[in-house]
Amino acid sequence: MYCLSDEQIDYILNDIRRNGVEMEDLQLNLLDHICCIIEQELKEDDDFEHFYQQTVRRFYRSNLREIEEETIDLLTFKNYYAMKKALIVSGASSVTAFIAGSFFKFMYWPGASILLTLGIVSFSLLFLPLLFILKSREVKTVSDKFVIAIGILVGIMFSLAILFIMMHWPGANILLFSAIGGAAFVLLPAYFFTGIRRPETKLNTILMSIILVGIIGLQFTIARLRPSPFDKVATANFVQNEALLKVLVQAQPSAAAANIFKTCNELKELLLQQSIGAAAIPADYDERKLYLHDSKLGNAFFDNGPGVQLLTSLKEQAKLFNSGAHDGVMVIGAGMPALVADPQRVVHNYGCISLLNSIEQLQIYVAVADAKNTTAAK
Amino acid sequence: MIFSSELIKGTLKTIVLKLLSDNKKMYGYEITQRVKDLTGDRIQLTEGALYPTLHSLEEEGLVTTELEYMGKRVRKYYKLSASGKTRSKERVSELAEFMETMRVLLDIQPKIA
Numbered sequence: 104m105y106c107l108s109d110e111q112i113d114y115i116l117n118d119i120r121r122n123g124v125e126m127e128d129l130q131l132n133l134l135d136h137i138c139c140i141i142e143q144e145l146k147e148d149d150d151f152e153h154f155y156q157q158t159v160r161r162f163y164r165s166n167l168r169e170i171e172e173e174t175i176d177l178l179t180f181k182n183y184y185a186m187k188k189a190l191i192v193s194g195a196s197s198v199t200a201f202i203a204g205s206f207f208k209f210m211y212w213p214g215a216s217i218l219l220t221l222g223i224v225s226f227s228l229l230f231l232p233l234l235f236i237l238k239s240r241e242v243k244t245v246s247d248k249f250v251i252a253i254g255i256l257v258g259i260m261f262s263l264a265i266l267f268i269m270m271h272w273p274g275a276n277i278l279l280f281s282a283i284g285g286a287a288f289v290l291l292p293a294y295f296f297t298g299i300r301r302p303e304t305k306l307n308t309i310l311m312s313i314i315l316v317g318i319i320g321l322q323f324t325i326a327r328l329r330p331s332p333f334d335k336v337a338t339a340n341f342v343q344n345e346a347l348l349k350v351l352v353q354a355q356p357s358a359a360a361a362n363i364f365k366t367c368n369e370l371k372e373l374l375l376q377q378s379i380g381a382a383a384i385p386a387d388y389d390e391r392k393l394y395l396h397d398s399k400l401g402n403a404f405f406d407n408g409p410g411v412q413l414l415t416s417l418k419e420q421a422k423l424f425n426s427g428a429h430d431g432v433m434v435i436g437a438g439m440p441a442l443v444a445d446p447q448r449v450v451h452n453y454g455c456i457s458l459l460n461s462i463e464q465l466q467i468y469v470a471v472a473d474a475k476n477t478t479a480a481k
Numbered sequence: 482m483i484f485s486s487e488l489i490k491g492t493l494k495t496i497v498l499k500l501l502s503d504n505k506k507m508y509g510y511e512i513t514q515r516v517k518d519l520t521g522d523r524i525q526l527t528e529g530a531l532y533p534t535l536h537s538l539e540e541e542g543l544v545t546t547e548l549e550y551m552g553k554r555v556r557k558y559y560k561l562s563a564s565g566k567t568r569s570k571e572r573v574s575e576l577a578e579f580m581e582t583m584r585v586l587l588d589i590q591p592k593i594a
Contacts (some may be wrong), residue, residue, distance in 0.1 A: 112553045132509050132532050132556045138554055139510035162528040170529045177537035 441465035
């Protein structure tokens, strides 16, 4: 029986480590195994190194690390690598869909909402859960698993909340506040107290906690706690004016008036889309708490966008209407707010609600003037 | 004839569990040697398959381990836990039934001694 020296044992152990076997348990197993083989099979005067290299070569196909990878595979789960791949693919594709969707939205191309929805849904319901499955198996303690679970849950709620806000779906605020509350009162303390106990993670934990507090705080400041009562009144006003307009418009409006109505309706659709995410105010807006919001006009009213073009043609149409009007009958005054002096600069002077009301007012005015013209003509 | 590693892979856990139920405690090299001896060199467990299996049995709680320090080396002995003993019996009888089913499925005539 061959007798191994301590140096030879160190040599073998170092070689095992150098070949990428990191689990200590496995290192010891392999070391003992190789030592046994050498002791049994090596002759006293044979070359140790040569024999060792030949022996260890039998253990694997392309490198010794395979054994460790196989062990991790069995210890965690069989589809570890397939899942890792799925994680990367789903993550990359949902982020791509999201960025493309934002760009489409910015450019007013069709398909923006579908891309954004797909992106956020696959990010929150595919990527994040997969991330949880993989990450939770990499940590050992229950508290670490809990922190990961809460973190992922908050992430899912937060990204879904963004989707709900964007699509103006009901429940968006509940989701957003649950996410922020979960982050502030569950995730943050859990993360802080698991990390602070370990000396090696102490500094990082403190830094990350400060960053988390900052993000939660920022998020909280931009969140709208409840719909403003002003918005509710503004919405009711608008709905009433719409009803009034319907009564006032003649069954057969003149061509000039019809053109103005068409342009106005297109403008209103753009503004409603921006303010509540729908082309018209639904009948049950009050139950759904879907109120007009005096937001910025949106991209359509920038840089000669569709909104700016509509406002420009509205001014021309008003002139046409006036030229066809009978003497002494109502004409559209140039000072009406809907006839924006410089449509290129409309975003600086109007919000969604004020422009909507101006347009509504113009329509009512035109409806009345049109009716008077018709009577005068007879 | 040496059997293919594919065939051995599916039965490796059963082999290890059965050996450990017949022997009080064993270490890795000992297991490979015992299998070689018992099968007349026809089944040779590879280290690349054996150790991952042993680690996974340990993780499942079917075997317990015991360390023996020998100078600069540490030998890790494996022995069956209580649940390992039950599992060992289950796996052996499952494999026996499987072999019987395969005999019927593949229409293998038993050799008459």
